[in-house]
Amino acid sequence: MKDLIILVTGGAGFVGSEFVRRAIAGGARVITLDALTYAGDLSTLESVAENAAHRFVHGSINDRKLVATLLVEHKPQAIVNFAAESHVDRSIDGPGAFVETNITGVFELLEATRSYCENGAPDGFRFLQISTDEVYGSVSNGTSHEESLLAPNSPYAASKAAADHLVRSYCQTYGLPALITRSSNNFGPFQFPEKLIPLMILNALAFEPLPIYGDGEQVREWIHVTDNCAAIEAVLTRGTPGLIYNVGSGSGIPNIEITKQLCAVIDRLQPSPKPRASLITHVEDRLGHDRRYALDTKLITGTLDWSPDIAIEDGLEQTVAWYLENEDWWQTIRTKRYGGERLGLAAQTTG
Numbered sequence: 001m002k003d004l005i006i007l008v009t010g011g012a013g014f015v016g017s018e019f020v021r022r023a024i025a026g027g028a029r030v031i032t033l034d035a036l037t038y039a040g041d042l043s044t045l046e047s048v049a050e051n052a053a054h055r056f057v058h059g060s061i062n063d064r065k066l067v068a069t070l071l072v073e074h075k076p077q078a079i080v081n082f083a084a085e086s087h088v089d090r091s092i093d094g095p096g097a098f099v100e101t102n103i104t105g106v107f108e109l110l111e112a113t114r115s116y117c118e119n120g121a122p123d124g125f126r127f128l129q130i131s132t133d134e135v136y137g138s139v140s141n142g143t144s145h146e147e148s149l150l151a152p153n154s155p156y157a158a159s160k161a162a163a164d165h166l167v168r169s170y171c172q173t174y175g176l177p178a179l180i181t182r183s184s185n186n187f188g189p190f191q192f193p194e195k196l197i198p199l200m201i202l203n204a205l206a207f208e209p210l211p212i213y214g215d216g217e218q219v220r221e222w223i224h225v226t227d228n229c230a231a232i233e234a235v236l237t238r239g240t241p242g243l244i245y246n247v248g249s250g251s252g253i254p255n256i257e258i259t260k261q262l263c264a265v266i267d268r269l270q271p272s273p274k275p276r277a278s279l280i281t282h283v284e285d286r287l288g289h290d291r292r293y294a295l296d297t298k299l300i301t302g303t304l305d306w307s308p309d310i311a312i313e314d315g316l317e318q319t320v321a322w323y324l325e326n327e328d329w330w331q332t333i334r335t336k337r338y339g340g341e342r343l344g345l346a347a348q349t350t351g
């Protein structure tokens with residue numbers, strides 16, 4: 001990414017901030033646009049806050065004028081859109097915000113980008129939309145490939161699928177040089193404490209119940225956020241505009257199993273007479289909960305020389321160690337967002 005100028009939207013969140021840090025380390029200049037919703041926090045970008053190659057702008061992708069101004073001012077060669085409402089449980093409680101950001105926001109961003117392309121965007125300009133494996137819905141057998149039917153089952157997944165259709169249509173209709181990545185569930189540092197893996201780590205450390213939806217047999221293909229961001233870089237710099245790339249690890253693991261693995265890691269790093277797995281508590285299943293996601297990743301592995309590097313066991317161990325070493329970060333987020341209360345049994349996501 002050396003010398004690229006990139007507008008990263010949603011770059012103060014979990015995956016976006018990893019990408020921003022990576023891009024700057026790789027020699028890019030980055031303008032991060034983020035609305036700093038409950039899920040975004042500038043602390044994720046602290047390590048690049050003083051870096052001359054980084055500029056942070058507080059604002060929304062729904063603000064077409066602001067995006068247009070940033071495009072004219074900085075002349076980026078690429079836009080990578082991470083901005084989204086991303087928590088499946090929140091989409092069940094209040095789908096409106098998901099339509100507003102994930103669909104209308106993407107429409108506004110695409111309109112600003114279309115005008116930029118028609119008015120002198122640099123040669124080789126690219127727009128990369130960050131999507132999810134959840135757009136394919138639950139897969140009982142085999143794997144989803146990029147041309148599989150989209151069958152989203154949650155308002156979150158439906159809003160992301162709608163955005164993918166919009167991006168595709170701007171590519172087909174206006175020739176916008178757009179690409180899409182659809183990744184499986186990410187984990188790693190700086191993940192918001194209400195998502196499954198950090199929630200389980202933090203509850204296990206505090207000897208709080210570990211809430212598992214239903215029977216816990218929902219299978220997710222966990223990928224370390226570093227591997228996903230390497231894939232995003234590969235697609236951004238070497239992918240073919242117009243194409244969609246699935247990004248997965250091939251490690252399909254039931255939620256109950258990943259929770260037990262985390263418990264074993266925590267028991268090893270912080271020994272206790274009470275095994276953390278004994279804290280597992282089954283709670284009522286999520287509405288419309290998908291049983292299994294599984295991706296066919298032949299396109300990206302076969303054409304872009306990308307494959308995941310971090311084995312799940314190593315990634316889990318590193319992630320637990322990171323949360324142990326960065327208590328200030330997650331305690332501050334919890335205090336800001338929840339007044340310091342521990343998250344209740346219902347506050348987990350497997351999305």
Ligand SMILES: NC(=O)c1ccc[n+]([C@@H]2O[C@H](COP(=O)([O-])OP(=O)(O)OC[C@H]3O[C@@H](n4cnc5c(N)ncnc54)[C@H](O)[C@@H]3O)[C@@H](O)[C@H]2O)c1
Nearest residue numbers: 010012013014015035036037039040060061083084185186
């Ligand atoms: N985390 C995963 O496991 C995963 C898996 C597949 C795909 N994705 C996709 O990757 C992207 C990032 O996911 P994440 O887990 O980092 O999410 P996140 O919730 O941690 O971060 C989202 C970021 O977007 C910002 N944002 C929200 N609305 C905005 C708006 N209108 N304008 C500008 N910024 C706005 C938030 O402030 C936050 O910083 C999302 O598009 C998500 O759908 C995530």
